[in-house]
Amino acid sequence: MRGLLTRALAWSAALVGVFLVAGAGCLLVWSAADRAASDDRHDVTTVAAVLAVTTDPDAVRGALARTAAGAEGRLAVHLPDGTTIGVGRGAGDLTYMSTVDDSRAAVEVSSPAPLSADLTIQLAVLLLLALLAFVAALLVGRRALNPVLRALRALADAATDLAHRDGNVRIRVTGPPELTALASAINAAADRTERLLAKEREMIADVSHRLRTPLTALRLDADAIGGGPVADRIRSAVTTLGHDVDRIIESLHPVPxxxxxxxxxxxxxxxxxxxxxxxxxxxxxxxxxxxxxxxxxxxxxxxxxxxxxxxxxxxxxxxxxxxxxxxxxxxxxxxxxxxxxxxxxxxxxxxxxxxxxxxxxxxxxxxxxxxxxxxxxxxxxxxxxxxxxxxxxxxxxxxxxxxxxxxxxxxxxxxxxxxxxx
Structure with a gap:
């Protein structure tokens, strides 16, 4: 029973931990993606401000270097004359904007890596906390289940003694109401069984002993008959019957x-x-x-x-x-x-x-x-x-x-x- 309850508790804690980790992980990934998109929009706005002032390649290149996306090689600017400043992968999001000479330039932003270093650390910390919570749940759950386990062990030991060793043993269980009710029911059944057995033995004993009264009368009458084969047979039958009654009595246990x-x-x-x-x-x-x-x-x-x-x-x-x-x-x-x-x-x-x-x-x-x-x-x-x-x-x-x-x-x-x- 202890192993069964431990496995049930472990499965329950593990299931709760998986759901919590999965939910928290999804929230962390969504939050990181939203924060990266916001940063990319800020970098694009910074580059657009520079293009509104000048289209000088060096100035634009310096502006790209000052942005996070540009430093990571995810930001490129396509000038109106066809020049591309930065790393353009051709698969990023294009944002078109006006330049200082009212021309059209395009800013390209590539998506960041799915797992950044910060997100990886956050997910690792989350998994570690989930593991610690799982162990703590097992320890606290086992501690909370100890009274139930003790009550079950006492119930099992007393029931074993009642069935195989001592019929006078009674179960005393303190614990959950269901186990207390079960112990009371077993005690009531044992009391009833003991009463029925005692009543049966007592009835047999009384009937057997009451046979001794007519046997005594028969013995006295047989002694008064005198000698002869018939009298001897009667006395022998009375003696045999008396011995049978004695064996029945001796086979009985003391009764209340x-x-x-x-x-x-x-x-x-x-x-x-x-x-x-x-x-x-x-x-x-x-x-x-x-x-x-x-x-x-x-x-x-x-x-x-x-x-x-x-x-x-x-x-x-x-x-x-x-x-x-x-x-x-x-x-x-x-x-x-x-x-x-x-x-x-x-x-x-x-x-x-x-x-x-x-x-x-x-x-x-x-x-x-x-x-x-x-x-x-x-x-x-x-x-x-x-x-x-x-x-x-x-x-x-x-x-x-x-x-x-x-x-x-x-x-x-x-x-x-x-x-x-x-």
């Missing part, structure tokens, strides 16, 4: 918090989901305690999004704790926050920090359940706390920002880790 809009009552969602999970807890002989307030607990999450959080946390409990481990679910509303707590009597979480990162939680888990819970908490301005509870196992506390509450955002916003007591 859910962008679903809407609101729901935490108590109502927990009641609905616990109707399903309580039955499975009873089948496994798990003590299950649910503590819910009577007051409304609104949060800015859709019922499906919050239901996915509850299912994710409880599925983790059923999948990673022994069958008869106790389970407690509680909801508390206080000071603009809705706290959802899921606690179990299992072995606990050995590495809470690792557990909060998808794909690396260990223990045969993908980490997606806690990642979904964390994303939901962040979407409301809240936090997730991983600690050891009073039942001896893991306690997951989600602080969700209450809808229409003017509380301050929790700090840190993403999550906190509480190792608790052993």
């Amino acid at each position: 918090a859910s962008s679903e809009t809407g609101d729901c009552d935490v108590v109502e969602v927990v009641k609905t989901r616990m109707g399903f999970w309580s039955a499975h807890a009873e089948d496994q002989g798990r003590p299950c305690e649910v503590d819910l307030p009577y007051e409304p607990t609104p949060v800015l999450l859709s019922p499906d999004a919050l239901g996915a959080v509850v299912d994710a946390l409880l599925e983790n409990v059923f999948h990673h704790t022994p069958p008869r481990s106790a389970l407690t679910v509680a909801v508390v509303r206080h000071a603009g926050w809705i706290t959802l707590t899921v606690e179990d009597g299992g072995p606990g979480i050995a590495d809470p920090e690792r557990a909060l990162h998808r794909g690396s939680s260990g223990g045969g888990s993908t980490g997606l359940g806690l990642d979904i819970a964390r994303a939901a908490a962040e979407a409301t301005g809240g936090t997730i706390h991983v600690e050891r509870g009073r039942l001896g196992g893991a306690r997951i506390r989600l602080r969700l920002g209450e809808a229409n509450s003017h509380h301050e955002p929790a700090v840190p916003r993403a999550w906190r880790l509480w190792r608790g007591r052993a």
